[in-house]
Amino acid sequence: MKSLARLGVSIDSSLLKQFDAFTAKAGYVGRSEAFRDLIRARLVDEEIQDSDAEVFGAFTLVYNHHKRQLEERLTDVQHDYHDNVITTTHVHIDHDNCLEVILLKGKVSLLKQIALSISSLKGVQHTKLVLTSAQENNHGHNAMPHHHH
Numbered sequence: 253m254k255s256l257a258r259l260g261v262s263i264d265s266s267l268l269k270q271f272d273a274f275t276a277k278a279g280y281v282g283r284s285e286a287f288r289d290l291i292r293a294r295l296v297d298e299e300i301q302d303s304d305a306e307v308f309g310a311f312t313l314v315y316n317h318h319k320r321q322l323e324e325r326l327t328d329v330q331h332d333y334h335d336n337v338i339t340t341t342h343v344h345i346d347h348d349n350c351l352e353v354i355l356l357k358g359k360v361s362l363l364k365q366i367a368l369s370i371s372s373l374k375g376v377q378h379t380k381l382v383l384t385s386a387q388e389n390n391h392g393h394n395a396m397p398h399h400h401h
């Protein structure tokens with residue numbers, strides 16, 4: 253059961269004005285949820301700076317499937333890291349191009365390494381790795397083992 257704490261925050265009136273404008277634009281009903289989301293976003297950013305943190309990743313890539321042996325190499329990389337690959341979704345964009353979304357889990361450093369191994373393959377045109385983690389419901393520690401050094 254989560255307990256709720258209240259806090260009073262002193263804030264520059266011009267900063268508050270900008271925050272309220274953001275809150276309204278984003279569609280938040282009140283300041284509290286917007287405030288909590290900003291804190292969570294910052295904590296996730298902080299966590300993914302830690303190369304040992306256990307996180308999830310969504311890796312998207314666009315590639316030309318006519319490129320010789322590229323699909324085999326993509327499959328090889330994913331088999332090399334089978335413990336980290338949760339699932340892969342493939343979309344045929346047009347005659348030549350494919351989009352893949354690979355969902356990953358594991359250490360930040362390893363997921364970045366997987367992303368680099370794929371990005372550097374010839375024929376891979378555009379890639380993006382988004383890392384995330386659950387900042388709530390983990391009872392004060394991370395859902396998976398997490399070691400600080």
Ligand code: NI
Binds near residue numbers: 317342344345349350
């Ligand atoms: Ni395809």
